[in-house]
Amino acid sequence: MALRDGTAAQALIDVRDVWKQYGPVAVLKGVSITLAPGQIHALLGGNGAGKSTLMKAIAGLVVPNSGSIAIAGTLLDRPSAARAQRLGLYLVPQEAHIFGSQSVLENICMGLDKPAARLRGRVEALVAQLAVSLDLDAQAATLEIADRQIVEILRGLIREARALILDEPTSALTPHEVEALFARMRALAASGVGIFFISHKLREIREICHDISVLRDGAIVLSGPMSAHTDAEIVTAMTRVAAPVAVDLSTAPAAAPAPGSERRLEVERLSGEGFSEVSFSLAAGEIVGLAGVVGAGRTELAETIFGLRPTLSGAVRLGGAPLENRSPSVCIDRGLVYLPEDRQQFGLFLDAPLDWNASAYLMHKMPFFLRPRDEARRFERFRSAMGIKCESHLQPARRLSGGNQQKVLLAKCLAADPQVLILDEPTRGVDVAARNDIYALIRSLAAQGVAILLISSDFDEIVQLSDRVLVMAFGALEGELPRGASVDAIGGLAFGAREAADA
Numbered sequence: 001m002a003l004r005d006g007t008a009a010q011a012l013i014d015v016r017d018v019w020k021q022y023g024p025v026a027v028l029k030g031v032s033i034t035l036a037p038g039q040i041h042a043l044l045g046g047n048g049a050g051k052s053t054l055m056k057a058i059a060g061l062v063v064p065n066s067g068s069i070a071i072a073g074t075l076l077d078r079p080s081a082a083r084a085q086r087l088g089l090y091l092v093p094q095e096a097h098i099f100g101s102q103s104v105l106e107n108i109c110m111g112l113d114k115p116a117a118r119l120r121g122r123v124e125a126l127v128a129q130l131a132v133s134l135d136l137d138a139q140a141a142t143l144e145i146a147d148r149q150i151v152e153i154l155r156g157l158i159r160e161a162r163a164l165i166l167d168e169p170t171s172a173l174t175p176h177e178v179e180a181l182f183a184r185m186r187a188l189a190a191s192g193v194g195i196f197f198i199s200h201k202l203r204e205i206r207e208i209c210h211d212i213s214v215l216r217d218g219a220i221v222l223s224g225p226m227s228a229h230t231d232a233e234i235v236t237a238m239t240r241v242a243a244p245v246a247v248d249l250s251t252a253p254a255a256a257p258a259p260g261s262e263r264r265l266e267v268e269r270l271s272g273e274g275f276s277e278v279s280f281s282l283a284a285g286e287i288v289g290l291a292g293v294v295g296a297g298r299t300e301l302a303e304t305i306f307g308l309r310p311t312l313s314g315a316v317r318l319g320g321a322p323l324e325n326r327s328p329s330v331c332i333d334r335g336l337v338y339l340p341e342d343r344q345q346f347g348l349f350l351d352a353p354l355d356w357n358a359s360a361y362l363m364h365k366m367p368f369f370l371r372p373r374d375e376a377r378r379f380e381r382f383r384s385a386m387g388i389k390c391e392s393h394l395q396p397a398r399r400l401s402g403g404n405q406q407k408v409l410l411a412k413c414l415a416a417d418p419q420v421l422i423l424d425e426p427t428r429g430v431d432v433a434a435r436n437d438i439y440a441l442i443r444s445l446a447a448q449g450v451a452i453l454l455i456s457s458d459f460d461e462i463v464q465l466s467d468r469v470l471v472m473a474f475g476a477l478e479g480e481l482p483r484g485a486s487v488d489a490i491g492g493l494a495f496g497a498r499e500a501a502d503a
């Protein structure tokens, strides 16, 4: 069907006055937005503002109550993902859908009517065009998060998508990988592909996007060229009111110990899958950053300390006593809590209510002492302190937006009243305002004596929060930097090792 006016005739995507309700709640309230060929268009908004719902509507995954969506001039009148894809739209989700037991090539070609082997030549050409190094015959389970995203992008391109939606593609990437992704996005845009780019990071948006639209409570409140708006204007449009000051959520007594030299966690020559001979310690009240590029072994180290992966050799001590036969429940009992990077696999019970999720670690510690009213009260405290957007504490976690799920996961860890906290990408998917609340929360926990290991791909976050920074590369500790170390110094250590090895 022809579009209605001259401008829109150029549009790859033309959304007009779209409304979406879940029960009585309107999540999209008359949204109109367009995407032109070669345009990189940022979509920004607080957690729960409606970004993913809008993008899912464009991708045929959510059916709007009213309004119209056209892709490449054709109305998406019977929405389905298959139809949106046939019209040239591909959505790269926040969490890539990878079938681990299949090869990379099979993953890219999944769902197409030709066998993967016959598409190999075309996939190889796309891989070369994007200048990525990807072993098409490797088992997909071995792929890093960054490469999983590339697989998703290739899935779109092999389907000849002219419009891509990238939903927070950089949230688990280090600066180096972000640059590589941006180079690929620029190449795609230069070839006429249009891209909707969802991100919570203004700096990245400024670097890569031509235009911006800001969603607040289901409505577009600001839209136009990137250069026409200052950061302050954008943040104000997004939040409308200043973010609340963080509330102290700790259940520890008010007169908690000041940061000291008491060693809470000692890791001694620990070796496991993907890392070896790692030694470090955390003192009470200390925030230690752990930086590195994807594949450096940071998550593997954290998962091994927490008993999710086998230990090959070495020791872990907690409060001076050996922490042997580690499993998550043993660690939680002893006061060591881990916020996982992979919230889908190890995080929330998506069909359980929010208050149950927030109390899940406590339930394990003292199953007989929990009462529904206590759970609800506990959840309410976290809800107001972190601005968790939900209808009620009884809502299943599945119905929350991604950023709000991340906040509930953090609440679950904090509710367990840890002595040592390992945070793996704690602000992944969290909006700008809530990010500052979470930083204040982390600092307040440290001020009360909790020892914190902060793993983050966002080096700015590491610099902002850490008392010192450990840098890992290739499964080993590459070095340590003092408080105030620059992002460049961290990057130098993390990437220097990789470049030296590549040379």
Ligand SMILES: Nc1ncnc2c1ncn2[C@@H]1O[C@H](COP(=O)(O)OP(=O)(O)OP(=O)(O)O)[C@@H](O)[C@H]1O
Binding pocket: 022, 027, 045, 046, 047, 048, 049, 050, 051, 052, 053, 054, 389, 390, 399, 400, 401, 402, 403, 404, 429, 431
């Ligand atoms: N299936 C559903 N049932 C009920 N409510 C839902 C459902 N899916 C989403 N919502 C609600 O719709 C609102 C918008 O969610 P959406 O995922 O679009 O937000 P978002 O802007 O993408 O947030 P984030 O930045 O956290 O990813 C949220 O309040 C969420 O709780």
